[in-house]
Amino acid sequence: MPPKESRFPNGNKQNRLGRPKGARNQKTILREIVDEKVSVRKDGKRVRVSIIDLLISIVKRGAVDGDQRCQSLLSDLEKQYGQGSERTYGIILLPSDPPFDEFVEMLKDAETDRPPCADDPLCDNY
Numbered sequence: 001m002p003p004k005e006s007r008f009p010n011g012n013k014q015n016r017l018g019r020p021k022g023a024r025n026q027k028t029i030l031r032e033i034v035d036e037k038v039s040v041r042k043d044g045k046r047v048r049v050s051i052i053d054l055l056i057s058i059v060k061r062g063a064v065d066g067d068q069r070c071q072s073l074l075s076d077l078e079k080q081y082g083q084g085s086e087r088t089y090g091i092i093l094l095p096s097d098p099p100f101d102e103f104v105e106m107l108k109d110a111e112t113d114r115p116p117c118a119d120d121p122l123c124d125n126y
Helices: 026-036 051-064 068-081 100-111
Strands: 037-042 045-050
Touching: 026 051, 037 051, 045 051, 051 068
Parallel strands: none
Antiparallel strands: 037 045
16 A cells, blocks of 8 residues: 555545446446346247347257358357367377277276376376
8 A cells, every 4th residue: 555645635536537436348238138038938938038048049040040140150159168079189198108908098088088197196297
């Protein structure tokens, strides 16, 4: 905290035209809009869903119907916000050639996202 004599006196602000208290930024406003609930008919019943759920279902329906823009948008959304469905690849570095059975076991462990030396008490990486 700065020394008391160099602080602004009460009621005297440096940036009077700055952002007022309680002002919302674009991200907050957008979040409030997409979280808003609306009533829609689904299978003959009225249900309340958020606007983001409604928009995604509309894009999904358009993609299924063959709309190229909806397919592209759905693909972009999946890439950006997907659940990590894409496989990642890497390189295994070994100090020496392991027996074939151990190599196959290491590959299986890599596919299941299990640490490569989870069963090895001498391995201190995990």
